[in-house]
Amino acid sequence: MGTTDPASPTGDGRSALDAVLDEVLAARRAERTVMSTSADRAARVVREQVVEGHLRSGTRLPEERLAGALGVSRNTLREALSQLVAERILVREPNRGVVVATPAVVDVEDVYRVRRLVEPAALARGTGHTPERIAAVAAAVTEGREAGERGDWDGVASANQHFHRAVVSLAGSPRLDAQMDLLLAEMRLFFHQMGAPERFHRPYLEENAAIAGLLTSGDRQGAADRLDAYLAAAEGQLVAAFRDRD
Amino acid sequence: MGTTDPASPTGDGRSALDAVLDEVLAARRAERTVMSTSADRAARVVREQVVEGHLRSGTRLPEERLAGALGVSRNTLREALSQLVAERILVREPNRGVVVATPAVVDVEDVYRVRRLVEPAALARGTGHTPERIAAVAAAVTEGREAGERGDWDGVASANQHFHRAVVSLAGSPRLDAQMDLLLAEMRLFFHQMGAPERFHRPYLEENAAIAGLLTSGDRQGAADRLDAYLAAAEGQLVAAFRDRD
DNA sequence: ACACTAAGGATTGTTGAACAATTCTTCAAT
DNA sequence: ATTGAAGAATTGTTCAACAATCCTTAGTGT
Structure with missing residues (x-):
């Protein structure tokens, strides 16, 4: 293809150098996108605390104190909280602030409505099933088995999420993956509200293996x-557990 | 059953009146949720302008002027813009502001990846198919036919969106519906970027009817x-149209 | 004419303080 | 034990500011 001449001064108007510089600029921007805005970072911290179960369902999140703790202004925190409300991790009560969502049975049912529609479809449709993606599903199975063997039940739960995430990822759709991440975050809220995660995930290790x-x-x-x-x-199990807790 | 006694003063601790009052309070709050926050309203206005095609792909949205036009502070506007960025209607370029998204072929492909997974699955799985929801699908078909008969091509396009929305709604999942609304908003961005919507929607009127x-x-x-x-x-048609425009 | 540089202006990202509106608390009075 | 009213705390929102970054433009040298 001819013009690989470094620093060709004229001709096409855009020298090869320009192309390289553009690339460098784009890289720097992408890099900065990773650390992202202050609000995104705050959102990530709060989300983590919620899905990890350190902030329990129903706890109110006062803006002033939370902003102080996160080292961020109240305005910025507000943006972060709005984001988490959109993700259904938090709930906004007008003039009363934001609280950690307390999922109800209808939420469990709806999340599973979506999962039962999407996950089997991602498996049944062959589209997007590259060897790497199939390998990712298998990898999640072994991850779960190994965690189970050393009695690491948090690890089992985590591997289970990876399994279902990998199943959806078979389709190779960034949009679907993002949506699935939200659903899995909600799932973790469900688990924290019932407790006893080990019993729950145990029997599904073999199921996952069979499906893989x-x-x-x-x-x-x-x-x-x-x-x-x-x-x-x-x-069924989750709904039953929820109904007991009423 | 049993204790429908109005204003029973004691006994259960919570009288029937309390329940009614709670309901009234909840209703007022829900009402206020409809008018929602200032940021949500701003987001709705901007989103409308984009999906209607009044704000074209690539146009930069300066915060100060836009905030002034919307009668809202720059902080509040920022929250609105972040929301629209999350919806993929706008794109944030760090330190350069926010611009209307210019979808590429990969976006068309991914949106259809999701739609082809979700929409047929919503049809094939019987779950949730109430008579009303099936009727909604049929109603979208006649809406499209009538719009076509009077040459209202915007109406045809709109009815087509209602059709696909109704198909997904067969599943009866609020979460899935919300996700579908985002995809349909993106679809409208696609159409504005190619133009000529009449030719595009025309042949699908009969398809919709057949499916219904x-x-x-x-x-x-x-x-x-x-x-x-x-x-x-x-x-295929959309992707071809996109490739022409390069 | 052309590329390079430097200065200036504009815009973004973020903060801090303010204020009305609303909700929560307290506490006295019935 | 309820009610009511005053007071404190919180939310929703605005405004003004400032550093950091980007964009423009005019000038400089070749």
Whole structure:
């Protein structure tokens, strides 16, 4: 392709140097996008505290104190909180502030409505199933098995989330992945509200393994059907646990 | 049943009156939630201007002037803009502000990736298919037919969106509906970037009718398959139109 | 004519303080 | 034990400021 001449002074108007400089600039911008804005960082911290269970459902988040703790102005914090409200992790009560969401049975049902529609479909449709993505599903299975063997139940729960995340990622859609992340964050809220996560995730280790096996063997529809049944059972358990806690 | 005694003074601690008053309070709060915050209103106005095509792709949105025009402070506007960035309607360029998103081919492909996964699945799975929701699908078809008969192509486009929205709503999931609204807003951005919406929507009137027919006749899988083909064709057209514009 | 540089102006990211409106608390009076 | 009213605290929102960054432009040298 000809003009790989470094620093060609004239001609196309844009020298090869210009192209390189553009690239450098774009890289710097992308880099800065990672550290992102102050509000995004604040949102990330609060979200982490909520999904980790350190901020329990129903706790009120006073803006002044929280802003102080995060080392950020009240205005900036407000932007962060709005973001988390949009993610359904927090709930805004007009003139009363923001509280950590307390999911109800309808929320569990709706999250599973979406998951049961999306996850089996991602398995059944072959589109996007690259070897790497299929390998990611298998990797989540072994991650869960290893965590189970050393009795690390938090690890099992985490691996389980990775499994379902990997299933959705089979489709290869950034938008779908982002949506799934929100749903999984909500799931963690559910778990914190009932407690006893170990019992809950234990039996699904083998389920995940079976589904991954069907997937790698090429039986996509079988994998999808099995996942649907899996999700139905899990939803039933969760809803039952929620109803007990009323 | 039983204690429908009005104003029972003691006993359960909470009288029936208390319950009513709680309801009134909740209603007032819900009411106020509708008018919502100042930032939400600003976001709605800007979003409307973008999806209606009055603010074209790539136009920069200076905060000071825009805030002035909307009668809102720069801080509040900022919150609104962040929301729209999260919806992918706007794009934030660090230290350079916010511009109306200019979708690329990858965006079209990804939106259709999600739609082709979700919409056929919503049809094929019977769950949630109440008579009212099925009627809503049929209503969107007649809305489109009538708009076509009087040559109202904007109306056809709008009805087409209502059709797909109704298809997803068959599942009866608020979360899925919200997600679909975002995708449809992105779709409108796509259309504005290519132009000529009449040619695009015209042939799909009959498709919609056929799909609705299959649905009402109980052939859910047939409806799903046909919708999948429909979406594949539409995506192909859109992508082709996008590639021309490069 | 052309590329390079420096200065100046404009815009963004973020903060701090303010203030009306609303909600929560306290506490006395019935 | 309820009610009511005063007072404190919090939210929703605005305004003004400032450093950091970007954009423009005019000038400089070649």
